[in-house]
Amino acid sequence: MKRPLASEIPTLIPFEPNSGIPFYKQIYNGYRTAILSGQLRPGQRLPSTRTLAVELGISRLPVVNAFEQLLHEGYVEGKSGAGTYVKDTIPDEFARPVLERRLEFKKPLEPADTLEEIVGPFRVSLPALDQFPNKIWSRLVSRHAKNLSVELMTYGDPSGYLPLREAIAQYLNTSRAVRCEANQILIVSGSQMALHICARALLKPGDAVCIEDPAYPGARDALRSTSATLLPIPLDEQGIDINRIALQKKGARAVYVTPSHQYPLGLTMTASRRLELLDWARRNKSWIIEDDYDSEYRYTSRPVGSLQGMDTASRVIYIGTFSRVVFPSLRLGYLVVPIELFNEFRSLRETLDIFSPTLYQLVLTDFLQEGHFSRHLRRMRVTYLDRRNAFLKALSDHLGKYLTPYNTDAGLHLSAFLPVGIDDREIVRKAAEHGVSATALSTCYARKHSRSGLILGFGGANERRIRAAAQHSVK
Amino acid sequence: MKRPLASEIPTLIPFEPNSGIPFYKQIYNGYRTAILSGQLRPGQRLPSTRTLAVELGISRLPVVNAFEQLLHEGYVEGKSGAGTYVKDTIPDEFARPVLERRLEFKKPLEPADTLEEIVGPFRVSLPALDQFPNKIWSRLVSRHAKNLSVELMTYGDPSGYLPLREAIAQYLNTSRAVRCEANQILIVSGSQMALHICARALLKPGDAVCIEDPAYPGARDALRSTSATLLPIPLDEQGIDINRIALQKKGARAVYVTPSHQYPLGLTMTASRRLELLDWARRNKSWIIEDDYDSEYRYTSRPVGSLQGMDTASRVIYIGTFSRVVFPSLRLGYLVVPIELFNEFRSLRETLDIFSPTLYQLVLTDFLQEGHFSRHLRRMRVTYLDRRNAFLKALSDHLGKYLTPYNTDAGLHLSAFLPVGIDDREIVRKAAEHGVSATALSTCYARKHSRSGLILGFGGANERRIRAAAQHSVK
Numbered sequence: 001m002k003r004p005l006a007s008e009i010p011t012l013i014p015f016e017p018n019s020g021i022p023f024y025k026q027i028y029n030g031y032r033t034a035i036l037s038g039q040l041r042p043g044q045r046l047p048s049t050r051t052l053a054v055e056l057g058i059s060r061l062p063v064v065n066a067f068e069q070l071l072h073e074g075y076v077e078g079k080s081g082a083g084t085y086v087k088d089t090i091p092d093e094f095a096r097p098v099l100e101r102r103l104e105f106k107k108p109l110e111p112a113d114t115l116e117e118i119v120g121p122f123r124v125s126l127p128a129l130d131q132f133p134n135k136i137w138s139r140l141v142s143r144h145a146k147n148l149s150v151e152l153m154t155y156g157d158p159s160g161y162l163p164l165r166e167a168i169a170q171y172l173n174t175s176r177a178v179r180c181e182a183n184q185i186l187i188v189s190g191s192q193m194a195l196h197i198c199a200r201a202l203l204k205p206g207d208a209v210c211i212e213d214p215a216y217p218g219a220r221d222a223l224r225s226t227s228a229t230l231l232p233i234p235l236d237e238q239g240i241d242i243n244r245i246a247l248q249k250k251g252a253r254a255v256y257v258t259p260s261h262q263y264p265l266g267l268t269m270t271a272s273r274r275l276e277l278l279d280w281a282r283r284n285k286s287w288i289i290e291d292d293y294d295s296e297y298r299y300t301s302r303p304v305g306s307l308q309g310m311d312t313a314s315r316v317i318y319i320g321t322f323s324r325v326v327f328p329s330l331r332l333g334y335l336v337v338p339i340e341l342f343n344e345f346r347s348l349r350e351t352l353d354i355f356s357p358t359l360y361q362l363v364l365t366d367f368l369q370e371g372h373f374s375r376h377l378r379r380m381r382v383t384y385l386d387r388r389n390a391f392l393k394a395l396s397d398h399l400g401k402y403l404t405p406y407n408t409d410a411g412l413h414l415s416a417f418l419p420v421g422i423d424d425r426e427i428v429r430k431a432a433e434h435g436v437s438a439t440a441l442s443t444c445y446a447r448k449h450s451r452s453g454l455i456l457g458f459g460g461a462n463e464r465r466i467r468a469a470a471q472h473s474v475k
Numbered sequence: 476m477k478r479p480l481a482s483e484i485p486t487l488i489p490f491e492p493n494s495g496i497p498f499y500k501q502i503y504n505g506y507r508t509a510i511l512s513g514q515l516r517p518g519q520r521l522p523s524t525r526t527l528a529v530e531l532g533i534s535r536l537p538v539v540n541a542f543e544q545l546l547h548e549g550y551v552e553g554k555s556g557a558g559t560y561v562k563d564t565i566p567d568e569f570a571r572p573v574l575e576r577r578l579e580f581k582k583p584l585e586p587a588d589t590l591e592e593i594v595g596p597f598r599v600s601l602p603a604l605d606q607f608p609n610k611i612w613s614r615l616v617s618r619h620a621k622n623l624s625v626e627l628m629t630y631g632d633p634s635g636y637l638p639l640r641e642a643i644a645q646y647l648n649t650s651r652a653v654r655c656e657a658n659q660i661l662i663v664s665g666s667q668m669a670l671h672i673c674a675r676a677l678l679k680p681g682d683a684v685c686i687e688d689p690a691y692p693g694a695r696d697a698l699r700s701t702s703a704t705l706l707p708i709p710l711d712e713q714g715i716d717i718n719r720i721a722l723q724k725k726g727a728r729a730v731y732v733t734p735s736h737q738y739p740l741g742l743t744m745t746a747s748r749r750l751e752l753l754d755w756a757r758r759n760k761s762w763i764i765e766d767d768y769d770s771e772y773r774y775t776s777r778p779v780g781s782l783q784g785m786d787t788a789s790r791v792i793y794i795g796t797f798s799r800v801v802f803p804s805l806r807l808g809y810l811v812v813p814i815e816l817f818n819e820f821r822s823l824r825e826t827l828d829i830f831s832p833t834l835y836q837l838v839l840t841d842f843l844q845e846g847h848f849s850r851h852l853r854r855m856r857v858t859y860l861d862r863r864n865a866f867l868k869a870l871s872d873h874l875g876k877y878l879t880p881y882n883t884d885a886g887l888h889l890s891a892f893l894p895v896g897i898d899d900r901e902i903v904r905k906a907a908e909h910g911v912s913a914t915a916l917s918t919c920y921a922r923k924h925s926r927s928g929l930i931l932g933f934g935g936a937n938e939r940r941i942r943a944a945a946q947h948s949v950k
Contacts, residue, residue, distance in 0.1 A: 126630070141620035145612075145617055148612060192828050328628065328630045329830075352827075354806075359616075
């Protein structure tokens with residue numbers, strides 16, 4: 001299906017060597033935008049990495065990295081030597097059941113009466129607190145605590161501390177491909193409060209809102225808080241099923257999705273599905289609530305860009321949190337809001353609890369601005385990759401006959417299916433009696449036909465503890 | 476109407492010299508409880524202060540203090556030498572227009588075209604941040620920041636940090652006559668979030684809730700958040716008008732009041748009105764939301780006990796905040812909830828934003844436990860009394876012809892009426908153009924027939940600034 005053009009297309013991407021944005025990122029962003037905007041059409045050939053490197057006057061490595069990322073995310077296709085082409089269709093991105101091919105489940109599934117103790121002490125969403133740069137953080141806290149200025153003590157801006165909003169905007173632009181300015185950033189206490197504000201801003205009583213099914217139960221609670229009607233929409237391997245959204249008799253005013261790392265199933269929404277969703281929202285003047293939780297840690301590719309960054313019609317409200325990338329008790333997160341909605345969101349945030357404590361906003365600003373945050377993220381990617389690999393091995397070695405992990409490509413937890421007929425809530429209850437923490441997959445479903453399984457965090461325990469816990473669990 | 480009994484009644488109050496509770500407080504509490512419970516009947520004579528002091532084996536001073544407080548709050552009456560008697564009716568407590576008798580308004584009211592600049596830079600609710608014990612607080616913050624334990628970083632209990640809840644329960648029992656245990660205390664980010672949780676816990680869409688009129692607009696916003704119907708109820712000089720509550724066609728599921736220091740008018744609800752309100756709630760199985768904001772600072776008497784402490788039917792939800800007694804950016808407040816409602820409140824708090832940041836909870840616990848808090852409160856009473864007196868004098872000297880202060884007995888702000896026909900919002904708008912902060916009284920009214928006036932804070936500026944601002948305002 002390739003239709004190579006007579007010559008390679010010229011370099012048409014914006015590229016500024018002195019902008020401070022990594023070269024590979026600029027190249028990746030440039031071609032991605034060109035493809036998504038239709039500037040580059042299916043079948044068009046990209047320049048060779050060598051040619052492009054020469055044209056841009058840089059080394060070949062960042063070009064190769066950018067092309068690999070485009071290849072990996074399904075925007076282009078190609079084989080070494082034969083050139084790189086824009087794909088005919090924006091294809092599925094991470095729809096392959098990664099893990100089944102990687103792990104071998106040697107033993108057949110067995111009856112579950114011995115399953116009580118199979119769960120490790122793996123609380124979902126707990127980051128590696130033992131790896132946090134405590135000394136740096138303490139120093140920043142003490143710095144501000146010693147200088148207890150009136151600014152630090154008095155009422156703060158409900159939008160949040162401006163330098164923090166600026167630092168977040170910069171981070172989101174570079175690292176998450178979110179298109180925003182600081183004046184679109186609203187500081188909140190975390191994604192839970194962000195969802196409450198979304199519900200109050202976007203949904204009147206009786207309005208319908210679509211939500212992925214399964215989903216985080218806390219999201220359902222928050223979206224229901226204005227007496228909106230929740231429409232649970234099933235997922236296929238590409239993400240939320242747009243046809244099912246379109247089939248709802250009651251037009252949905254908004255849809256809640258976790259495109260980077262679906263909670264709890266771990267899917268990444270494919271690029272084509274993202275475009276379909278954005279198109280649906282644009283045509284129906286509906287809102288997309290993008291909860292980009294856990295997007296920072298991917299193990300088989302670089303982080304996937306945000307849905308918000310692909311949105312050209314300002315239909316996306318983007319939610320992020322520092323709970324997992326800094327630590328949970330920080331209680332700081334943010335919304336990125338289309339500018340025309342900002343004042344309403346801000347006023348609702350003020351009505352809810354006025355503003356977030358100032359001290360940690362100042363400390364987090366320093367943490368971001370002084371580069372500690374990005375260093376921490378880089379270190380944590382390695383740590384979590386090790387923990388995830390140890391966890392998968394331990395699951396395979398000791399629990400492979402009971403648990404089938406699913407989509408383990410990203411984040412700090414995974415879902416693993418239990419054999420059909422096993423009541424996951426009962427397992428979790430019994431595990432809790434042994435001091436072991438897990439979440440029943442079925443609690444995440446709104447519909448009746450749920451899958452039985454466990455959601456297990458692997459971020460909070462080191463490799464030795466992971467192995468010990470998994471061994472203990474099969475005793 | 477006095478019916479002196481043959482002999483003085485015996486000492487029947489609980490008194491424990493080694494309990495750590497101040498003597499005067501034990502005596503006051505004991506007699507107040509005895510009167511409210513009917514154990515002491517109208518007309519009964521109390522022992523003389525001398526007799527009681529001898530019986531208790533203490534000096535006479537705390538007894539005199541306790542009796543003065545009882546006298547002041549209208550539980551007893553008496554003249555020196557003639558004995559002290561339980562009153563026939565629990566009378567009005569602070570219904571006198573205190574200030575009119577204290578200040579002289581020499582000049583007649585004049586047309587208002589020169590009123591633009593009469594407002595001082597007096598932001599409502601701002602505490603004396605310049606008087607805060609910064610060094611002590613910084614030391615406590617650094618202490619915990621240096622020991623960045625996993626406990627401090629991980630997910631916290633949505634109810635709040637237990638030692639903090641214990642410290643608050645102790646403070647409320649001793650200082651605010653609130654009857655509670657730590658397991659009834661729910662930590663939130665402040666009274667605004669507390670009101671949201673109350674709305675969600677107590678009010679279904681369409682339920683009616685009575686609210687004082689005028690009231691803090693943020694309270695109206697929060698109580699409306701579940702689409703409840705707000706019924707604005709006028710005040711008389713005793714507090715909210717119970718007859719008007721009873722007259723509402725739609726039975727009210729809850730009523731929101733600020734009995735210690737009505738916002739914005741500064742009234743203190745009288746003891747008899749409190750009993751009426753509690754009786755109404757008990758008979759109708761309705762809830763009372765007591766917002767005890769600003770209760771800590773009284774200038775002509777000791778703090779009045781809470782409504783919650785007089786409630787024998789568990790109908791009161793009590794709200795407190797540290798925004799004004801510590802500092803606003805702390806973002807910590809609390810609810811005291813009848814134990815049978817606690818789990819629901821806790822779960823709603825979790826749905827709203829999971830939990831409050833841990834660091835400041837630990838710091839505040841130390842601040843309370845190590846006695847810094849009560850020392851700070853004692854010092855601040857003197858500071859605010861001085862500022863209030865300077866403010867009243869400045870108002871009288873420079874702005875007496877424009878502004879008539881009303882109920883200046885407590886808190887960090889006062890309301891002052893403008894001459895009839897003056898648009899207070901216009902004054903506030905123009906004042907804001909001059910960088911001067913004030914709040915228009917009319918914005919606090921839900922009904923149309925509002926009073927025109929200004930709400931002015933005097934907590935945040937020292938006496939020199941107060942005088943300078945008031946002088947400047949009449950230029």
